[in-house]
Amino acid sequence: MSGGGCSIVWFRRDLRVEDNPALAAGVRAGAVVAVFVWAPEEEGHYYPGRVSRWWLKQSLAHLDSSLRSLGTSLVTKRSTDSVSTLLEVVKSTGATQLLFNHLYDPLSLVRDHRAKEILTAQGITVRSFNADLLYEPWDVNDAQGRPFTTFDTFWERCLSMPFDPEAPLLPPKRIVSGDVSRCPSVTLVFEDESEKGSNALLARAWSPGWSNADRALTTFINGPLIEYSMNRRKADSATTSFLSPHLHFGEVSVRKVFHLVRIKQVLWANEGNKAGEESVNLFIKSIGLREYSRYLSFNHPYTHERPLLGHLKFFPWAVDEGYFKAWRQGRTGYPLVDAGMRELWAAGWLHDRIRVVVASFFVKVLQLPWRWGMKYFWDTLLDADLESDALGWQYITGTLPDSREFDRIDNPQFEGYKFDPNGEYVRRWLPELARLPTEWIHHPWNAPESVLQAAGIELGSNYPLPIVGIDAAKVRLEEALSEMWQQEAASRAAIENGTEEGLGDSSESAPIAFPEDILMEENHEPVRNNPPATNRRYEDQMVPSMTSSFLRIEDEETSSDVRNSTGDGRAEVPRDVNVNQEPRRDALNQGFVQTVRNNTALSQFNILRGLTNVEDSTAESSSSSRRERDGGIVPVWSPPTSSYSEQFVGDDSGIGATSSYLQRHPQSHQIINWRRLSQTG
């Protein structure tokens, strides 16, 4: 063992000193060098958005000051290759081991595996730990030892595991610092000048950093938690935990959340407080969804870019940049949707219910490709999280076995009265509707002219008419579905005739490019009620390139509407928003020509394909995973070696529903079978 040696503790999305198994192991073993490597280029398309980078910056500063008070500091490095940077850190500090906590997104799985291989080959001990989940994904299986494919079954199993989640660890009392005299920190740049103004507002609403996360947790547990079951779906009040960004960056451990919340539950159960007990169940269910997102990502590493069920493979998604823009700007004509999109832009945060509303509207009413929406969330959310967002969008889109029905359209008007019965939420974020009576606030298009006039609203002018009618959307959805079956039938026939061999991979070979519009829109036309004829594409879309999101972020900062609205999701109604001020998010990029190419997506695909041939055994990982905290020797950790994606959409077969996965979920094909019968029959 490395008694007395120096350990590198590699911080990533575990920016805390409390309940941090990697840090604890390092402290136990001797001296510690804490390192953070900023290598955003490694994230490919998923270069973090402006607000997310703002959070990271604050959180790292917070961690550094905590580490300093304990006797060391955080070494920060800029890199385009984390693994080789780690190797340099090891060499320059004379460290003998590398410690880190697990991540489950596909890029981290590959990168961390590589880190283990390369450093181990250099004679470095590499150990990794579970710090992000109640249970490691490979520990949660059904009676046949297979991974679950629905959330309910998964979560039921988690809650009845034969062993409890690990109890949280206390922070170290003191850290002996390794020798970093030859390993200088580099000052990391997370925001440019143009971003600082917008970011300044964020600090009013949010306090990143692990001890603030801890405080937020306590506040929630002692406050809103007990009434969570009653209040959790109110779009407008501070009744949720507001922990999501803290959890994303690992500032607070889910195990600690789980334990503290469970203690409350026992307490309330003893008092006979049924509502309180139920509140805890509902709250930990949302923790469970976060767990499940990692579980899915681990078992099916394509979750963030490909539908898990292939039954919508031939759905003709609308490739309509006008719709997309109207949605982003909150000018769809549906107040609840628009309020949500304005809040997202201004505050970087949305209530879970509102995320569902705007995403559902995006996919079902506008019929835009879900990955565009997911990418926009990625760019704008403070708690942007690849696994959670992929789960959310796939759930909404209907590509999970336990998704919503695909052909069910939710009406934002009715949802408005459900989640925002008094219209307060709409009035806060859509000041142009502030004077409209509650009776009409969620459907202004029905309001009598006199009411509109009294409220100072001119539909189509200072607030849009609905961009698409719900009935029209239903008709369009029907048409799109029948088109989908024709395409599917044609594809089937072609394959049977042998005309098209080994194709059916169209989602990879011809993705729908991300719209250039988001980069260089410069026409300030108001959104028309009758949009131009909509393009349809059969392929699933491709995620925008890292470059595009980066550029867009820069110029978004010039947007004047941001400065005028409040940065606080819980703030008062912004009085100073100029109604006529159109968001000008993309003004600077008018000359920019997008250079998105498919090859990034493909090379990432190939990396993952290669991974399936890696030698490590899953069994080995699972057997030892539970003893990691005891300092047991940790085997090289890697995803399952068997073809872990074949259960879902076949790489080559798409709708070819012979996979065991679909056999286990026959209802997933319900729409298709029923419709095809009514069509061809």
Add this chain to the structure above:
DNA sequence: TCTATTTTATG
């Protein structure tokens, strides 16, 4: 108390 009707929840 039982049944019809309305509301709510749905990962």
Add this chain to the structure above:
DNA sequence: ATAAAATAG
């Protein structure tokens, strides 16, 4: 959409 739960009669 649909089923379960709450409420009205």
